[in-house]
Amino acid sequence: MKGLSLxxxxLRFQWRHGFYFVYVFVCFCYWILLRFIPEIYKETTAIALTFSDPAALGLIMAGGMVLLERDQGVHDPLFVTPAHIRDYLLAKAGSLSVLSLAAGWAIHAASGSLPQSPLAFSAGIVLTSTFMTLLSIGVAARHRTINGFILMVQVYALPFVLPLLGYFHLWHTDLFLLLPTEGTLRLLGSPSGGLSVNHLLYSAFILLIWNSAAYIWAHRSYSRHVLMRIGEGGDGNGKI
Incomplete structure (x- = not known):
């Protein structure tokens, strides 16, 4: 129940601070952009935008929320209640994945076509959003300023955009298979015949593995750099 409450x-926090209005505007800008893209490139561009959208949303907004909550003193009353860090992290990942999923479908619809595999497409957006959100929280927990956060989160995220080079046929290496975003691109851009079972299992597996690693890292970062400093260096009362 605590997880649902969080x-x-x-969701209310995001609404109150205008996150949804910002994303309506962003999706409108994407829609305008796609109107000027030649038809032959429209599908590829839509996939690339859909790929970047949950990544950018999770990276920037998740960390921004953590820093904003810290400045507003939200963490102090939150973690003197029987709140688990696990519930906090999953609530952040879940709420932003909802926004990412809606934005991803809106962007793709603007291209004038629907995904060949809607379930794979949706799974790709959600798993990418949750991974990037957890990665962002891990970075934000270690920084006190927005400038320091924005600089470092780009450093952490840079390797995960490399599979786009393969998607655009600029450069390919089997090392991309080790990155979760290779699985993302396969789920988002599944061919008309659908993904093979092997490709589907690979994509889901690599994204779940990286999500698990990001969760562990975010949990440890948040526990050490945020929870333990609540009350100006107190020992923290939240359940780990």
Whole structure:
């Protein structure tokens, strides 16, 4: 129940601070951009935008929320209640994945076509959003300023955009298979015949593995750099 309460709190927090209005505007800009893209490139461009959107949303907004909550003193009353860091992290990942999923479908619809594999497409957006959100929280927990966060989160995220080079046929290496975003691109751009079972299992597996690693890292970062400093260096009362 605590996890559901935190999820609702995050959705309200995002609404109160205008996150949804910002994303309506962003999606409108994407829609305008796609109107000027030649038809032959429209599908490829839509996939690339859909790929970048949950990544950017998770990276920037998740970390921004953590820093904003810290400045507003939200963490102090939150973690003197029986709140788990696990519930906090999953609520952040869940709430932003909802926004990413809606934005991803809106962007793709603007291209004038629907995904060949809607379930794979949706899974790609959600798993990418949750991974980037957890990565962002891990970075934000270690920084006190927005400038320091924005600089470092780009450093952490840079390797994960490399599979785009293969997607655009600029450069390919089997090392991309080790990155979760290779799985993302396969799920988002599944061919008309659908993904093979092997490709589907690979994509889901690599994204889940990286999500698990990002969760562990975000949990440890948040526990050490945020929870333990609540109350100006107190020992923290949240359940780990």
């Amino acid at each position: 999820l609702i709190f995050d």
